[in-house]
Amino acid sequence: MSLYESSKVLIRLQRSVLSVPGSNPDMMEKAAGSEADCVLLDCEDSVAPDKKSQARRNIISALNEIDWKKAGKTVSVRINGPQSRQMQRDVCKIIEKAGNHIDTFLIPKVGTPEDVHAVEKLLAIALPTSGITRRVGLECLIETALGLVNVEAIARLSVTGSRLEALHFGMADFSANCQSRTLEIGETDHLWYPSLQRMLVACRAYGLRAIDGPYGDFRNLQGYVNVARGVAAMGYEGKWAIHPAQIELANQVMSPTDAEVQKARKILNALDQAQSSGQGVASLDGKMIDAASGKMAANIISKSLAIAEKDSA
Numbered sequence: 055m056s057l058y059e060s061s062k063v064l065i066r067l068q069r070s071v072l073s074v075p076g077s078n079p080d081m082m083e084k085a086a087g088s089e090a091d092c093v094l095l096d097c098e099d100s101v102a103p104d105k106k107s108q109a110r111r112n113i114i115s116a117l118n119e120i121d122w123k124k125a126g127k128t129v130s131v132r133i134n135g136p137q138s139r140q141m142q143r144d145v146c147k148i149i150e151k152a153g154n155h156i157d158t159f160l161i162p163k164v165g166t167p168e169d170v171h172a173v174e175k176l177l178a179i180a181l182p183t184s185g186i187t188r189r190v191g192l193e194c195l196i197e198t199a200l201g202l203v204n205v206e207a208i209a210r211l212s213v214t215g216s217r218l219e220a221l222h223f224g225m226a227d228f229s230a231n232c233q234s235r236t237l238e239i240g241e242t243d244h245l246w247y248p249s250l251q252r253m254l255v256a257c258r259a260y261g262l263r264a265i266d267g268p269y270g271d272f273r274n275l276q277g278y279v280n281v282a283r284g285v286a287a288m289g290y291e292g293k294w295a296i297h298p299a300q301i302e303l304a305n306q307v308m309s310p311t312d313a314e315v316q317k318a319r320k321i322l323n324a325l326d327q328a329q330s331s332g333q334g335v336a337s338l339d340g341k342m343i344d345a346a347s348g349k350m351a352a353n354i355i356s357k358s359l360a361i362a363e364k365d366s367a
C-alpha cells in the first residue's frame with residue numbers, strides 16, 4: 055500500500071443525475087418530485103444561444119422557490135464552458151441571487167486544471183461578496199480529447215485544496231471532439247471503454263466520484279441498462295438521465311442487489327472467522343477469499359447503507 059492513500063472527497067449518492075434544460079421551468083418542478091438523486095439544471099448545451107439569460111433567471115427562481123433539500127436532492131447547475139462569455143455571468147449571478155441553495159457547479163468542456171482554477175477564482179470573489187457561507191462544490195465534465203489527456207492533473211486538484219468532488223464523462227461531446235464515426239449519443243460506449251476507464255482510475259486515485267453521461271435514445275430502455283451495467287461494472291457510481299424513464303433504471307443499476315449485499319456480508323463474516331483462527335485467507339462457496347475480497351465487500355455494504363439512509367430520510 056502506498057504511503058499516500060486517497061479517501062473520498064465527499065460522499066454523496068449520485069446514482070442518477072437528471073439533466074433539465076434551464077429554458078424549461080415546468081420540468082424543474084417535476085424533477086424535484088422525481089426519484090433522481092441529483093438534479094442538474096442546465097445553462098449550457100440544452101439551452102439555445104438566445105435563451106441563455108432567460109434560462110439563468112429560470113434556474114435562479116427554481117433554486118430559490120423549490121425546496122430541494124426537502125425533496126432529498128443534490129442540486130447542481132451546469133454553467134457555460136470556460137471559453138464562453140456566459141460562464142462568468144452564470145457563476146456570479148447564480149451565487150449572488152441563489153448561492154444558499156446550490157450544491158455544486160458542473161463545469162463543461164474542462165481541458166486543463168486552469169479551467170477549474172478560473173471558476174474557483176470567480177467563487178472566491180462571488181461567495182464572500184454575497185455573504186454565502188454554504189459549501190459550493192465543483193464537478194467537471196471530461197468530454198474533449200484535451201480533457202482526457204489532462205484528466206489525472208484535473209482530478210489531482212482535489213488533493214490540493216480544490217472544491218472538486220466528481221468527474222463526469224460526456225460521451226456526446228467526446229465523440230464529436232474525437233471525430234468519431236457516430237451520430238448517436240452514448241450508444242457506442244464500448245468504443246470508449248479505454249477512455250472511460252482512464253477517467254475512472256483518475257477519480258479513484260484522488261477520491262472523486264465517477265459519473266457517466268447521457269444516453270440519447272430514451273425509448274431504448276434496454277440499451278440504456280446495458281450501457282449503465284457496463285460502466286457500473288467498471289466502477290462508475292452514477293449515470294445521467296435525460297428522460298424521466300431513465301431515472302429508476304440508473305438507480306437500480308447503480309445500487310447493489312440484495313444478493314450482492316448478502317454475499318458481501320458472508321464474505322466479511324468468513325474473513326472475521328478466518329482471522330480469529332489466525333488465517334488471512336478463507337474459502338467461501340468453494341472459492342478463495344482474502345483481504346481484497348473484504349475491501350470489495352465493504353464497498354458494497356457502505357453503498358447499501360448510504361442508499362438505506364437516503365430511503366429512510
Ligand code: GLV
Pocket residue numbers: 162195197223224225226227228267268
Ligand atoms: C454531455 O454534455 C455530453 O457531451 O455527453
Ligand code: MG
Pocket residue numbers: 099162197224226227
Ligand atoms: Mg457536452
